[in-house]
Amino acid sequence: MANEEFGKLFICGGCNAKIGPGNLSGLLGKLPKNEDPRLLVGFDSTDDAGVIKISDEMALIQTLDFFPTMVSDPYLFGKIAATNALSDVYAMGGDVLSAMNIVCFPEELDIEILGEILRGGSEKVAEAGAILVGGHSIHDSTPKYGLSVTGTVHPDKILKNNESQVGDVLVLTKPLGVGIITTAFSVAETTESAFQEAVESMTTLNKKAAELIRQREVHGCTDVTGFGLLGHLVEMMNEACSAVIEVSQLPYIEEAYRCAKEFLITAGGQRNRNYLSDQLEFQCDDFALEEILFDPQTSGGLLVSLPADEAAQLVAEMAQNGLKGAIIGKVIERQAKTIYIK
Incomplete structure (x- = not known):
């Protein structure tokens, strides 16, 4: 019964809920650029995550991703959302270090449904070899879930998205x-x-x-x-x-x-x-x-x-x-x- 109740709440889920690139590019272009030399990759490059240099041997990758559900099974939703959020670190050439839950959940919905979402997410974090260290939750009209993720990468081995070469x-x-x-x-x-x-x-x-x-x-x-x-x-x-x-x-x-x-x-x-x-x-x-x-x-x-x-x-x-x-x-x-x- 809980899954049926949960399944009635999704209308535009997953990455289909993402704000369109046209709207985002105009807004981000108006924000001041960060000139801190430690910032190796920022939002101005439309890359998958931010990268901050910590030392000559290590940089931190920071990203987050969450969205409304597109499936009626809360456990499966948790697995999908976590897999999606972890992906940005891999796209930057890094290893996942830690993750934090991001939760929006209706006050009137059975709290056990949220437990299933978190169970699915935690399993994928563990599969990635990362540490789940906490998170933040609020009440909202529809369930939303994802992760804030931190990864590591050598500063000289970052995989950027915009350095393709002719002949590739x-x-x-x-x-x-x-x-x-x-x-x-x-x-x-x-x-x-x-x-x-x-x-x-x-x-x-x-x-x-x-x-x-x-x-x-x-x-x-x-x-x-x-x-x-x-x-x-x-x-x-x-x-x-x-x-x-x-x-x-x-x-x-x-x-x-x-x-x-x-x-x-x-x-x-x-x-x-x-x-x-x-x-x-x-x-x-x-x-x-x-x-x-x-x-x-x-x-x-x-x-x-x-x-x-x-x-x-x-x-x-x-x-x-x-x-x-x-x-x-x-x-x-x-x-x-x-x-x-x-």
Whole structure:
């Protein structure tokens, strides 16, 4: 009964609830920049987390992420939200050190539901090898959960998202489509098996993928979340670079294509489409694949830019470890558009 009560409260959950990139970029651009030399990565670079230098051998990674639920099982929600929050540290090339719970919870809801959310989250923190050190909670009209996470990285080994180089190959470490699938499943318009495929992806830590990536000559790395694959790829391109995506190589949940073709799509995907439209050129005619590319990913994979010979080896090693990595495109010299999809 508690799960039924909890399930009635989600309407726009996961990373689909993220404020659109257009709104955020305008606001952040008005904030004063921090000139402290200890700040190695700040909010002005649109990267995945902040990085502060502590010594010549260590820097701290700081990030937080929380959102409303997109599933009716509170324990599963806790696992997904924690996996998603931990991912930013992996995207920066770091190791997770500690985490703190962020909780918003309705006063009238059974408190045991919150216990299940926290249980799911704590299990993923433990799986990451991190220490759960506390948190903060408030009453709110809808449940929201996530983590504030601290990680560590050597100052010379930070993986930034905007240092791709011409000639690099792009590797994605998880299939796309989880936003479309969870939205369709919430209105009983897709299958249990497709939902379970999305759940498996959303609850898989990016820890192992990150360990394999760090053994390679990586030029750029980010995790794919609320801005969709295309939104985060735009952030990876600098003044010297554009990217080409080969849609035939994209890994995605097969059922997500059918759902998108039947217009079972997300509000977040439409925000991403509207914001990015002038930076893209679609050289293929496939609405469903477009929606998969714009789809907000909750606890998505890592998107990596690295030399071609390194990329092939990385994908092979990922397969050996049960991960579904794929080469999805390449980095080219700067063109009129930021990304070309063919």
